[in-house]
Every structure is written in structure tokens, then in C-alpha cells.
Amino acid sequence: MVEIEKLRVTFEAVTKEVGKIIVGQEYVVEQILIAMLCDGNALLESVPGLGKTLTIKTVADVMDMKFSRIQNTPDLMPSDITGTEIIEEVKGKRIFQFQPGPVFANIVLADEINRATPKTQSALLEAMQEKQVTVGNKTYKLDPPFFVLATQNPIEQEGTYPLPEAQTDRFLLKILITYPEFKDEVEIVDRYTSKSQPPQVKKILGKNSFIALQNFTRQVPIANDIKERVVKLVTKTREQKQFIEYGASPRASLGLVMAAKARALISGRKHVSWEDIKEVAGPVLRHRIILNFEAERKGMTTDDIIKELLNQV
Amino acid sequence: MLEQFRYALREVYSTQKKVIIFMDFLKASIFFLILYGITSLFNFYRIVALLLAIFYFINQVYRDLTNISLRGIERKNPFLDEILRTAADTVNIDENPIVEALREQVLNGIRMVKLSSFINADKLTGYLLILCVLASMNIIIGVLGLQIMDVRAFIENVDFDIRDKLLGGDISSSLLDAGVRVEDINEDNELYDINEQFKRRDTLNIEELPEDIFKSGEKGLDELFSKKKRIYIRNYFNKLR
Numbered sequence: 001m002v003e004i005e006k007l008r009v010t011f012e013a014v015t016k017e018v019g020k021i022i023v024g025q026e027y028v029v030e031q032i033l034i035a036m037l038c039d040g041n042a043l044l045e046s047v048p049g050l051g052k053t054l055t056i057k058t059v060a061d062v063m064d065m066k067f068s069r070i071q072n073t074p075d076l077m078p079s080d081i082t083g084t085e086i087i088e089e090v091k092g093k094r095i096f097q098f099q100p101g102p103v104f105a106n107i108v109l110a111d112e113i114n115r116a117t118p119k120t121q122s123a124l125l126e127a128m129q130e131k132q133v134t135v136g137n138k139t140y141k142l143d144p145p146f147f148v149l150a151t152q153n154p155i156e157q158e159g160t161y162p163l164p165e166a167q168t169d170r171f172l173l174k175i176l177i178t179y180p181e182f183k184d185e186v187e188i189v190d191r192y193t194s195k196s197q198p199p200q201v202k203k204i205l206g207k208n209s210f211i212a213l214q215n216f217t218r219q220v221p222i223a224n225d226i227k228e229r230v231v232k233l234v235t236k237t238r239e240q241k242q243f244i245e246y247g248a249s250p251r252a253s254l255g256l257v258m259a260a261k262a263r264a265l266i267s268g269r270k271h272v273s274w275e276d277i278k279e280v281a282g283p284v285l286r287h288r289i290i291l292n293f294e295a296e297r298k299g300m301t302t303d304d305i306i307k308e309l310l311n312q313v
Numbered sequence: 314m315l316e317q318f319r320y321a322l323r324e325v326y327s328t329q330k331k332v333i334i335f336m337d338f339l340k341a342s343i344f345f346l347i348l349y350g351i352t353s354l355f356n357f358y359r360i361v362a363l364l365l366a367i368f369y370f371i372n373q374v375y376r377d378l379t380n381i382s383l384r385g386i387e388r389k390n391p392f393l394d395e396i397l398r399t400a401a402d403t404v405n406i407d408e409n410p411i412v413e414a415l416r417e418q419v420l421n422g423i424r425m426v427k428l429s430s431f432i433n434a435d436k437l438t439g440y441l442l443i444l445c446v447l448a449s450m451n452i453i454i455g456v457l458g459l460q461i462m463d464v465r466a467f468i469e470n471v472d473f474d475i476r477d478k479l480l481g482g483d484i485s486s487s488l489l490d491a492g493v494r495v496e497d498i499n500e501d502n503e504l505y506d507i508n509e510q511f512k513r514r515d516t517l518n519i520e521e522l523p524e525d526i527f528k529s530g531e532k533g534l535d536e537l538f539s540k541k542k543r544i545y546i547r548n549y550f551n552k553l554r
Contacts, residue, residue, distance in 0.1 A: 004414060219411045223399040270415040271399040 007216070008268025013204055014062050020199040021058040022051060023191065024184030030266060031175045031283055032059050032149065036107075036210070037217045037262035040172025040255070041128050041148040043113070043163075043287065050177045052151040056109045063210065064203040065106035065145070072116035074159055078123035082133045083140075098135060103127050106143060106207060110150035114160045121167055124148060128170045145210055165246075165290070172255050173280075174287035213265070220261040222272040230256050230277055232313045237285065243295035243305055248288040255284045281306050315407070318416040321423050322401055326381065332431045333377045339440040341370035346447035353454045356463045389430040393422045 011033060018029045028044070032055070035042035044052045060067040070081055083101030087094050102108065103124070110116075110124060127133050131142045150171070152163070168174070180188065192198070205213075231253050238247030260276035267276075286302040295305065345366030352362050383401060387394045400419040406412050453459070 004411065216411060219409045221399050221403040221406065221409070221412050221415060223395060224402045225398065226395075270411050270418060271396050273395050 004265070004268050004270050007213070007265060010204070011266045014059075017062045017201045017204055018055070018058050020201055022055050023188045024180045025051065025055055025177065028055055028175055028177055029059065030263070031173055032056065033266060034259050034262040034280065034283075035149070035173045035175075036063075036145070036147050037214055037265065038172055038255070038258040039145060039147075039214050040258070041150070041170060042173045042175055043168065043171040044149065044151045044175045044177060045154050046151075046177035047155060048153060050179065052177055053109065053111050055177075056107075056149045056151070058201060059149075060107040060109070061201050062204050063107065064206040065210070066143070067107045067109070068102035068105035069109040069111060070102050072110060072112050072114075072120070074115060074117055074161075076116050076120045078120050079135075081120065081123045082127070082135050085136060098138070098140070100140070101133075103133055104140075104142060106145055106147070108146075108148045110148055112152060113150040114152040114162060116161065118161055118164065121161065121163060125167055125170060145207065145214065168287045169249065169251060171287060172259065173283040175283055176286075217258070217262045217265050220264050220270070220272060222257060222261065226272055226274055226277065227257065229274070229313050230260075233277075233281065233309055234285075236309045236312060237289055237305075240305070240309065241292075243291055243298075243300060244289055245292040246290040248285055252285055252288045256280060259284050278310055281310055314413060314416055314420075318400065318420055319404060321420055322404060325383070325386065325397075325423065325426075328428070328431050329381060329383075329386070330378060333381070334374055336433075336436070336440070337370055337373040337377060339437075339444065340373060341366050343440060343443050343447060344369050346444065346451055350447065350451050350454060353451065354459060354461045356460055356465050358465070385433070386426065386430050390422065390426050393419065393426070396422070 014033065015026055015029050019026065022029065032042055032044075036059075044056065046052055057067075057069070070076070079101065081101050081103050083099050083104065085096040086099045088097040089095075090097075108127075113121060113124075127142060127146070128148050131144065131146050133140045133142065148171075153160070179185075234248050234250070234253045234256065236247075237244060237252070240247070256277060257272070259280035260272045263276040263280055264270075264272045282303050285306050289302045289305060291300065291302060291305065345362055348362035348365055349359060351357075352359050383397045387397050396415060396419055400412075400415050403409075403412050403415075
């Protein structure tokens, strides 16, 4: 019999370890863990200087997995991500040898993803969805577990390329990082101005343990009425025409249930609660809903609409 | 574990069904007493109240049993909130360690569930109180013979009016309107004879008719005709006199 309580302790240890570096972003760490447990990808969005990159890097450090980072720039080429074939000399013969790119890792940090050109962004699509990479006429499977944790800056700037809807839909969660609380900011200042060396983190979860946890996530049961309410919620995003131009697809229903299961597991519960759905509804739906002009005119955000719809189901 | 859980779940559902039927019976009883009171006050057929109450009971039981939910028990036992429903919905899932752990949790929780969780005490008290009040009211109505309107008499009076109206016209058409076939009556020899007498009434002086015809007593007619025919014939004769 699984001792769910012990799993909760493990996740608490991960959060605590990340907390040695990141101050007051427990919610963000939890969301990243949810995405990883669901075998999904996450997009972190915030204004500069809130520690998006550092958070992902620290989470990767706590996991005993292969980590790589792609710093997206307008001149980044798809082959810089996927890898390329180079000529190598073996036993006096010159042959083409595949040189894997940074995408061949377990955790890929795609930093400032909206700075890359659409062509380069789309190179990540196959990896994110199919967990494989095609170079030339060869397809290479990526080692599980595989996650893309991307960051982007919401402030409109020159030289950025907003992610197309098809690509944002491939991110299970869109996590918004907000400004820290006053006391947290004081703690950040204190921590990073007094010590010359940043604190070291321990590796807690290995690759195999994490794959086992992903399997457990799928096994978390959910009541039929909660499942039906989830589908109703997603359907409502398509039916609500007053403020919504395009609603969420059935992939959102899948994402909501999976994310809720992962949250239940992190909380040490053996079932999905409606509270879990409410908590993950924002991150799962906010990038899958496109508001219309009327909503923009009224200054409404997707989160406002999601809250309203949650009250209706 | 699975068998134990299934047994516990069956017990929960069975108890819930019994409670639903009992509560619906109370509701149907209230409905019956209300209708009974109304039928008494208006002196209408009491059987209508009983039939309507039975129909109401069957309808309520069917509706409630098809929408049976575990939410009520969860509400009264917060430690079972959502987990009872989840476990019940996943009763057919095998070889899932998390579901098994959940079942164990639910089984431990069910042991702490009291029978009172199945019954809404406030509702039950309310229903019983209403039943007492309605029963008392019905007794008072019965004892004092209270009546707002006599619907039964009204219906019967309406019948009499029609009958009188019909009898005011020609006997053949009156009998036809009343559903009595003249041919059938004429098959009866005695009536045929009487009709023959009537046919000749215009040509005869009414005073000359034998006294016996008018003296035909009810007793004699009772033996020959049905009550319905008898009333028509008697009235007709009275009119002729």
C-alpha cells in the first residue's frame, strides 16, 4: 500500500530545498512540480528580475536529472536546439555523426522563449509534444522524463515574437510570477548581499523516482461529478461569448484533471478535490482563452473570467 | 479489502434507500391528509385523495432513488467529504495502490458514521409535526362535520336536472337520450302493451282508461323493470295523470 503521507514529505523536502535559494515562491515551485508530475511543460511569465530563471534552475538542481539551458535570441537557429550532424573522422573515414543539441536533456530551460524566431520556437514543438526530435530524416527519442520549462517577459518589446496559440497550448501550465511580499524582499536582499557564496542545494529526487511519481499521479482517483464539472467549466469557456473570442480545447480538460491529480498527490491526498481544480484552473486555462475586444475594453483579464466561470459550475 | 469496501458501500446505499422511502412515505402521507381535508370540506370522493397520494409517493420514490447521492452523508461527516464519492465512483478499479489506500481510509471513516447521518432530523421533525397538525385538523373536520360546499350533491343535482329536462319532451327521444333503446323496451310484452295504450291515447278519452293502469303500484313495476326504466315510466304516468 502506498503511503501518500510519505510522498507529501518528499515534496515538502523539495520545496524546502528550493526555498534555500528562492524566497517566498512556494506557489511557483508547486506549479512547476505539478507540470513535471503531469509530464507536461510550463511557461513562466513575469517582469524581469523576479527570479524565473533562477527558480527553474534551482528546481532542476534539486532533481537528479540532466539539465540544459537554451538562451533564446533572435539569431538562434533550430539546429542550435535540436542538434546537428557534423563530420567526424572514424578509422580514417569521414562520417556524419549526430551531435545532440541542448534539447537532449531531462529538464530544458528555454529562457526568454519569445525572443526566438517562430521558426526556432517551432523546433521545440515536436520535442514538447511528441518527446522526440527529427533531424534530417532521422527521428531521435528523448529520454524520459522530459520537460520544457520556458520563461517569457510580458512587457512588449522590440525583437520579441509572441508565441503562437498552437505552441502555448502545448504548455500545460502558464505560471505567473508576482512581486514578492515586503518581508520576502527584505529576506532576498539580506540573503544575497551578505554572503559571497549562494547556498548549496541537495539532490532529492532522481530520474527513476520521478517517473514512479508520474505513474502515481495518473492513478490518483477522481469522483465522476468533479470530472463532469471540469468538462462543464471548459465547455463554458467555449460558450461564453460575451467576453471570450476563443475558448479552451478538450486538451484543457485533460490538463485540468491531470494537474489536479498532481496537486492532490503533492498535498498528500488520495483523491482529487474540487479545491485542486480551482487552484489549477488559472494556470491551465489562462493561456488557452482568448478574450474579445469587449473584455479588453472593460480591462478584464483571463483570470477574472476563469474565476467567474468557476463560480458558475 | 475490495470485498469489504463493496459490502460497506452496499450497506450505505441500502440504508439510504430505506431512509428515502420512509421520508417519501411521510411526504405522501402529508399530501394525502391535505387532500383528504379538502375532499372532506367539499364533500368530494375521498378515494381521489388516496389515489393521488399513491401516485405522488411512487413518483417521489422513483425520482429520489434514481438521483441517489452520497453528498448528504459527506456533509454530515466532513472526514468523508469527497472521498466517499470518489471511492464509490472507483469501485471497479483494481490494482491501483492509491485507490486501495483511499478505500481503507473510507472504510475507517464509515465505521464512525452514525445512523443519524442518513436522516435529516430537522426535516423529519418538521414532517412529523405537519402530519400531527393535519391529522388533528382532519379529525376536527370529521367530528364537527365541517363543510364548505357539497360537491357530491351538486353533481347529483346536475343529474336530476338533466333527467327532468329529458322527461319534459317526447318519451321516445327522452329514452334514447338517456341511452335506453325503445326497441328493447318494446320487446318486453307488458311494456309493449302499455305503449300500445299510449299510442291510442289521443283517440281515447283519458278518463275512460281503466283505473288499474293508474293504480299500478311500485311493487308490480319492481318485478318487471330495472330501476332506471321504472323511474321513467313512473314519471311519465304521473305526468299523464
